[in-house]
Amino acid sequence: MKPAVFLDRDGVINVDTGYPHRIEELEFIAGAPEAIASINASGRLAVVVTNQSGIARGLYGEEQAHAFNNHIQDRLREWNARIDAFYLCPYHPEATIARYRQDHPDRKPRPGMIERAIRDLDIDRGNSFLVGDRQTDVQAAQAAGMPGYLFTGPRLDAFIKPLLSSS
Ligand SMILES: [Mg+2]
Secondary structure, three states: OEOEEEEOOEOOOEOOOOOOOOHHHOOEOOOHHHHHHHHHHOOOEEEEEEEOHHHHOOOOOHHHHHHHHHHHHHHHHHHOOOOOEEEEEOOOOOOOOHHHOOOOOOOOOOOHHHHHHHHHHOEOHHHOEEEEOOHHHHHHHHHOOOOEEEOOOOOHHHHHHHHHHHO
16 A cells, blocks of 8 residues: 545646646646655655536536646656546536536545545555645545645645655
């Protein structure tokens, strides 16, 4: 079993421009690639858990969201950094697209994506934590029985380094 650092995506790894989904819109949060490289170096898994209700709202498709994630992964190579797994939740209770209209257990503040990652990747829950930029991220972590830390900027590497050395 390995511990993990769970990361929200928009507002933590990349700047939240409002439903970002075009690869040319990708702009890293300051220090985010360096933070991910330091998670990798610590022996923990780096796992993204992201609500993507833009899919439910019909703003973009799942393939486009996956392409955005792949682009993040490609760009991280410059820093020798990598995300070990991406989980995204396309559902929303008020979706305009019927097949995404449900109160899904994956949608944060519910812990479904975290629980799935723990099973898929054999994660050591007791030594893992989450970093997000909204209370719903922190609530999802707490529902999964781990600490959640609210990132308020400006640099993700400066925010995460003390968390990596104290846990
Ligand atoms: Mg966010």
